[in-house]
Amino acid sequence: MNFYNEMYDAQCGVRAHYKGYEDWLKATPPERIERKRAEADLAFHRVGITFAVYGEEAGKERLIPFDIIPRVIPSAEWKALQAGLRQRVKALNMFLWDVYHDQEILKAGIIPAEQVLNNAQYRPIMKGIDVPGRIYAHITGVDIVRAGAGEFYVLEDNLRVPSGVSYMLEDRKMMMRLFPELFARHKVAPVQHYPDLLLEKLRAVSPNGIGNPTVVVLTPGAYNSAYFEHTFLAQQMGVELVEGRDLFVKDDVVYMRTTQGPQRVDVIYRRIDDDFLDPQVFRADSALGVPGLMQAYRAGNVTLANAVGTGVADDKSIYPYVPDMIRFYLGEEPKLNNVPTYMCRKPDDLKYVLDHLPELVVKEVHGAGGYGMLVGPAATKEQIAHFRQLLIAKPDGYIAQPTLALSNCPTFVEEGIALRHLDLRPFVLSSGECVNMVPGGLTRVALTKGSLVVNSSQGGGTKDTWVLEDESC
Amino acid sequence: MLSRTADHLFWMSRYIERAENLARLLDVTYQMSMVPQSEEAANQSWSAIIALNSLEEAYAAKYSAVNGENVLKFMVSDADNFSSIHSCLRMARENAHAVRGTLTTEMWETLNFTWLEARGRTFEQLNAGGIGEYFEWVKTRSSLMRGTTLGTLLQDEAYHFIRLGTLLERADNTARILDFKYHVLRPHGDEGATDFYQWAALLRSVSAFEVYRKVYRDVITPDRVAELLILNKDMPRSLHFCLNGVIKNLDLIANRQSGETLRQGGLLHAQLHYGRIGDILEHGLHEWLEDFMDRIYLLGDGISKDFLVPMAEAS
Numbered sequence: 200m201n202f203y204n205e206m207y208d209a210q211c212g213v214r215a216h217y218k219g220y221e222d223w224l225k226a227t228p229p230e231r232i233e234r235k236r237a238e239a240d241l242a243f244h245r246v247g248i249t250f251a252v253y254g255e256e257a258g259k260e261r262l263i264p265f266d267i268i269p270r271v272i273p274s275a276e277w278k279a280l281q282a283g284l285r286q287r288v289k290a291l292n293m294f295l296w297d298v299y300h301d302q303e304i305l306k307a308g309i310i311p312a313e314q315v316l317n318n319a320q321y322r323p324i325m326k327g328i329d330v331p332g333r334i335y336a337h338i339t340g341v342d343i344v345r346a347g348a349g350e351f352y353v354l355e356d357n358l359r360v361p362s363g364v365s366y367m368l369e370d371r372k373m374m375m376r377l378f379p380e381l382f383a384r385h386k387v388a389p390v391q392h393y394p395d396l397l398l399e400k401l402r403a404v405s406p407n408g409i410g411n412p413t414v415v416v417l418t419p420g421a422y423n424s425a426y427f428e429h430t431f432l433a434q435q436m437g438v439e440l441v442e443g444r445d446l447f448v449k450d451d452v453v454y455m456r457t458t459q460g461p462q463r464v465d466v467i468y469r470r471i472d473d474d475f476l477d478p479q480v481f482r483a484d485s486a487l488g489v490p491g492l493m494q495a496y497r498a499g500n501v502t503l504a505n506a507v508g509t510g511v512a513d514d515k516s517i518y519p520y521v522p523d524m525i526r527f528y529l530g531e532e533p534k535l536n537n538v539p540t541y542m543c544r545k546p547d548d549l550k551y552v553l554d555h556l557p558e559l560v561v562k563e564v565h566g567a568g569g570y571g572m573l574v575g576p577a578a579t580k581e582q583i584a585h586f587r588q589l590l591i592a593k594p595d596g597y598i599a600q601p602t603l604a605l606s607n608c609p610t611f612v613e614e615g616i617a618l619r620h621l622d623l624r625p626f627v628l629s630s631g632e633c634v635n636m637v638p639g640g641l642t643r644v645a646l647t648k649g650s651l652v653v654n655s656s657q658g659g660g661t662k663d664t665w666v667l668e669d670e671s672c
Numbered sequence: 673m674l675s676r677t678a679d680h681l682f683w684m685s686r687y688i689e690r691a692e693n694l695a696r697l698l699d700v701t702y703q704m705s706m707v708p709q710s711e712e713a714a715n716q717s718w719s720a721i722i723a724l725n726s727l728e729e730a731y732a733a734k735y736s737a738v739n740g741e742n743v744l745k746f747m748v749s750d751a752d753n754f755s756s757i758h759s760c761l762r763m764a765r766e767n768a769h770a771v772r773g774t775l776t777t778e779m780w781e782t783l784n785f786t787w788l789e790a791r792g793r794t795f796e797q798l799n800a801g802g803i804g805e806y807f808e809w810v811k812t813r814s815s816l817m818r819g820t821t822l823g824t825l826l827q828d829e830a831y832h833f834i835r836l837g838t839l840l841e842r843a844d845n846t847a848r849i850l851d852f853k854y855h856v857l858r859p860h861g862d863e864g865a866t867d868f869y870q871w872a873a874l875l876r877s878v879s880a881f882e883v884y885r886k887v888y889r890d891v892i893t894p895d896r897v898a899e900l901l902i903l904n905k906d907m908p909r910s911l912h913f914c915l916n917g918v919i920k921n922l923d924l925i926a927n928r929q930s931g932e933t934l935r936q937g938g939l940l941h942a943q944l945h946y947g948r949i950g951d952i953l954e955h956g957l958h959e960w961l962e963d964f965m966d967r968i969y970l971l972g973d974g975i976s977k978d979f980l981v982p983m984a985e986a987s
Contacts (some may be wrong), residue, residue: 243786245781421770434773445674455674458829458979459927 203349203606205270216273216667219384227399232267234379234613239265242373265370266610269375270621270642274388277638277666280343280351280625283535284607286525288339288627289357290513291526293527295335298511299325309522309527318517325478328497330506331404332631337395337504338468339627340364340640343535345606351534352603354622355518358509361471364626366661367641368393368435374663381569386668388638394435396628396635397468401436403630404502405465409671412465414438415455417446417579418466419487429470443471451498466502471612473507515564515598516542538603544595552599556583559599560651561590565575574603574651605651607642608662610644620645620661622653623664639664673774673829679980680771681830685765685837688783691757691847692814697721698747698757699807700877700887705740716856718743724852725755744803749795764953776824779817786813832921836975838897840922843914844968845876850901851961854894871897878909898957899949911964912944918971925979933974940967 206217213221224232243262265527272280297304298315315321340361342354371390375382378627398414405412418429420442433440445455446464469476476487477492495501511517519540522533541548552559553589556575563571573586590597605620612619625640643653643663653659701721705714719738722731727746730753734740749758765787772780798806818838825831853874857867871892875881880900887904888896905912919937926934952960 245785246777421766430773439674439677440771440773441674442676458673458675458925459677459834577862 201324202604202618203345203347205345205606205608205621216271218271220271220381223381223384232611236267239267239377241374242376243369244371257280263366264646265373266644266660266662267374268609268611268616269374269663269665270608270623271665271667272623272639274549277388279534281636281638282353283533284341284625284627284636286529286531287341287353287356287521288532288629288634289598290525290528291339291358291521292335292629294332295358295506295509295512296330297507297528298334298455304524304527305529309523310517314516314520315511318511318514320508320514320538322508322511324493324497324507325506329499331406331408331502334404334629334631335506335509336512337400337404337506338627339629340624341627343623343625344603345605345623349606350536352538353521354538354603355515356513356521358505358513358526359472360505361622361626361643362428362470363643364393365431367639367664368431370641370661370663371473387396387666387667388666390639390664392636393626394432396637397432398436398438400628400630400635401466401468401502401504404504406499406502409465413463414466414468415441415446417441417443417466417467417469417471419475423470425470432468443485443487446489446492448489448495451491451495451500453489453492453495453501464465464501466493466504468504473510476503476507498649515540515562516544516595518598519587520545538600540600543590543597543599548599549590549594552597553587556587558602561586561599564596564598568613572652575603577649577651602651608644610660610662612647612648613647617648619648620651620653621662638666673833675980677771677774677974678829678833680767681774681833682837682975682980684764684767684783685834686841687760687767688814688817689838689841690755690845691760692811693765693842693849694747694755694757694878695807695810695814696877696935697724697849698744699804700873702740702744702803702807703876704869704873715739720852720856721747724848727753727755741799743903744799745795748798748803748806749793757986758790761787761810774830776820778820778824782813782817782820786817829925832925833979835921836925839914839917840968840972840975842909843911843918844965846901846909846911846914847961847965847968849874849877850898851958851965854957857894868892875900880907880909883907895949895953898953901929902952903944903947903949905945915941915944922975927978930974930978933971933978936967936974937971940964940971 205214206221207213233280240262243265255430256622294304298321302312302315304310305315336358338361340357340363342357343351345351346356355654367390402412414436415438416429416433418440420426423429430440437457439445441455441464447454447456447461453467455464455531463525471487474481475487477488477490478485479490480493481488492501493507496503496507519537519542522537525531541552543549543552551559556573557578559573559575561573561575569579573582575583578586607618607620609616610619619643621644623640623642625636627634627636629635640660643659644662645651645653645658646660647658650658685734701717704717715738718740721743722728722738725747731738731743731746734746734750734752734949746753747756750756751758751762753759754763765783768775768780768783769824775783821831821834827836853870857870857874871894874879875884875892875897884892884897884900887900887907890896900907900910902911904910905916916936919934919941922930922934922937
């Protein structure tokens, strides 16, 4: 398979937007690079930029490996991506409003009604709730890959509680600390205003237009895998980081318990899944949530970001319909490509998938985090046989896609610099008519040779992502 | 501020202070153990440490003999012993981790690094490098944390709760050490046999040896040691000094339900502010200190009820 190389073209010439970095890399003594890499490791440990890994010893924390070769995106490419992301996220929010109100798109037959209404992620409790600004996904993490000859594809939309933005910010901070000279030579678009932008968006969706809303970040607690990010964002925004037990609901209003008595809460940036939000409505055994929260939400006394029930729009069974959503709601042609997707619930698709398992990537419809998927070309015979059984037993639980030739980029690994595959997760912020994002996003890189799975839980690392404002350098 | 946040800050600082005081006590006992003495006397000082922390049972479950090496191992790096320095640092770090967004970056890094270093060393490694050096390190890290707090943290509620934790813990520790040593050194109120080295060690354990010289310019007598550690308002580890800080900070965080706790703190403070050592000794030092420690405990309990435990929903 041929892979698109982010740094070099097919003739092994360095791409224009990487020229400055490559010159620097060639001119910098390897000992200095080695020293800086060790420095970065120590700094990440000291700052405690770690994540917990599920299934390992409780409370164990691991570093996400950070690579010092940045992922560089020329500004023209970024502008095109940005326009596509705006369009896509706008349509997804309109879709969510629609399915919880008049369901025009279902009536028009664009998406089979049962695909939406029988979806486990569809939350009937949201029907008829008028969320402020008609925004459901205030924060969206869109996973984008580059494949083939260099064209971008959307791999999935994350509309529930997308994480990783703190690594984007810390990676930039680290890069500037280690190699300030690189930033003098390149006009790298800044990203550090993300928390300000986020706070602005959260304040803009306060219930009943409350002028000076109290915003909080709701975390499952210190043992959650993304806890570092929760504390980071709360601190950067200057708002309280609360756990469920810090909140209570009285007369449909949410309060937090403070040393000076109860204080009203207006906007909750929640980093807890729907299922755990309110034991009175969702999972009764959840100790993470707040009893009565949904009642306060329905009464319009508190805004949840993201809204409840967004999962129905990023479910892998709905993903194939996103281009149609864009056409339906916006009357535009999609600017970003979807990956061709086989829906195994369709008999013809299933047959094709079963006949071509060694070439395909099979994903669980409700899966996330790189768990429960089959990468055909990398799988053993036993794994393929196992998935064959799963597919036959429960075809509507799976989709399949061709194995994309993910682009790669030179990356520091044990044996030196080698090519590794990567993806990109921009973070898209919505409120009312405005859809904004900071340039770039989080670049994740699969550190295992040949691996196409970039998730940090599966041994992925990260790179600083540069959108160059001026390519002349 | 969130009640839970205040709770974590309060306990973070208590555990740091506890680790430091423990290092001080162990250090002094270790140094004293090198002064020529009978084996019985030496082991008595070591078992005193176990008794001081009410750990007789937990210790007996692990070791049959009380001696320097066992007690050090148990109190320095035993992860199963919740009162060991290792455990105190872990608890301090865990509390900080839960509210790291409230701490300044410098504070968090200081404490996190302390824990990472402490976690990475076995007792054998510590002992090989000289256990005294380790105690110095613990004290230095505690000082660094205190300094970083003073130098970087906004002096709002967070700061007041941190100070409260530090000062309450310190008052309790100083009272405990004094009670214990006074008891051991003067079991029968015997005026004659003052052991200079033992009293000097007690003073050193609270960094008060030079202070004593400066304040009294005279030989060391037990009554003055008691006076210095209880009533001197300027000595940073004295009970009076601690209570000064406690009521000052309590005043700054006052809420609608904290009046009674503030009053109790004020009463205790008044005893120190207007008290005389003669009266205290006449009353019986041991009884007086026991009463003091009870009231410190109640004060901590009051703070917990007024501010830290999630409050009743209605108000």
